[in-house]
Amino acid sequence: MNKLVDGIMIAAAIFFLGMAILRIVFFDYQNFPGSGLTVEELSNWKSRTIDSTLYLTLLYFIYRYFVGKNPTSTIWPVYVITISFSFTQFIALFTFDKINLFMIINLLITVFAVIIFRTAHNRRKKEISTF
């Protein structure tokens, strides 16, 4: 299980870094092949999901700043990002013009990542005694 968690964490880090570089340098790359969505639809979907994920994550941590002083593990922000992303994708299933396989697979992968990140957080929580 530990190896699986570490493997997925490394894969996620490579994915995040790859996507960041792709967006910063090759920003004209706008569509995923096989997504079944047009560039405009995908752009619309990303506005509803990815952008909102950033705002929700920031909201959560500002809220935590006001309500408590306890610190958090370094994996907790990644967990919050993925759970927000799952939430916005779930809402998009009801508000988007169409539902396709790409959106459902993406949601399932994100939910799986949420479980793995939660497991990683719980592991780290046992190692440090500040929670």
Next chain:
Amino acid sequence: MDRFIKLLMGGLFLTLIFLSIDGVLELKYHTNFLLLGVDADQLESLRTKTVRPTLYLTGAYFIFRYFTGKNPTSSVWPVFVMFAAFTFVQFLAFFTSPIRIAMIISFVLSLFTTVILRIAHNNRQKDVSTF
């Protein structure tokens, strides 16, 4: 200074509530800001280069920290990292996008917020003894 930090965090919190609702429900207020001087396509391109890489860079940073150290972090640190990443990608966007006054104002505001968040983090660090 403490009061100013709380005011800034409160202001950010309210702005993010609006942006989250707008993003999730696609109310389209943030798809084209008035006075920005760019059309909807250019704004979409700008967000692709700035807002989305911010999320990816933040995810990559915290996974990196998960692997490199076990010390916890304050609840304001993720907000600081996001704003620092946002400032960084906006700086890069100056070299890849046509420059507008609104972009410069946004960059300066982000830089200012990043500095204030760093001060907020330092204050919080004194309150919790886990660093």
